[in-house]
Amino acid sequence: MTKMENVKLFKFNIIGDSRGSLVSLEQFNNIPFEIRRIYYIFDTKRNVERGNHAHKKLEQVLVCLSGSCSVILDNGIEKKEVKLDYPDIGLYIGKNIWRSMVNFSQGCVLMVIANEKYNPSEYIRDYDLFLKTVKK
Ligand code: T46
DSSP, X not given: OOOBTTEEEEEOOOEEETTEEEOOOOBTXXXXXXXXXXXXXXXXXXXXXXXXXXXXXXXXXXXXXXXXXXXXXXXXXXXXXXXXXXXXXXXXXXXXXXXXXXXXXXXXXXXXXXXXXXXXXXXXXXHHHHHHHHHO
């Protein structure tokens, strides 16, 4: 993936032994912020598109724990698509990035780690308003 401001891909260390694998996530260690909320998206119906918004300040890391999905990222100038298909990959998304989640596989579990509690007024859900915000 070429660079986009406020977007990063993390590769987490897998702690493996003869029993299998484990990934440990810690705030200010491999998660670059204080963790205030975790939610997960699962049982997504076929051909559903989620997201379609940006955040004014919120920072999040998306980890696909099972199955796969793709995230389309848009900074108002260019778009990138990132496929998440293994639990050792974290997609960091900071402020002012329009995101859509698509192509959920059957059994996909998408975990999201956030630096703030849920706040509906923190969302930008209008694409034209998003474009105006990022062009300021
Ligand atoms: C994001 C992407 C990756 C809550 O009550 N608490 C929560 O913490 C969240 C995230 C949602 N909700 C409620 C609000 C809606 O009534 O759950 C419902 C579905 O939320 P939404 O349509 O915003 O879900 P997505 O999948 O479109 O977006 C979510 C996050 O909202 C968003 O911040 O970046 O996942």
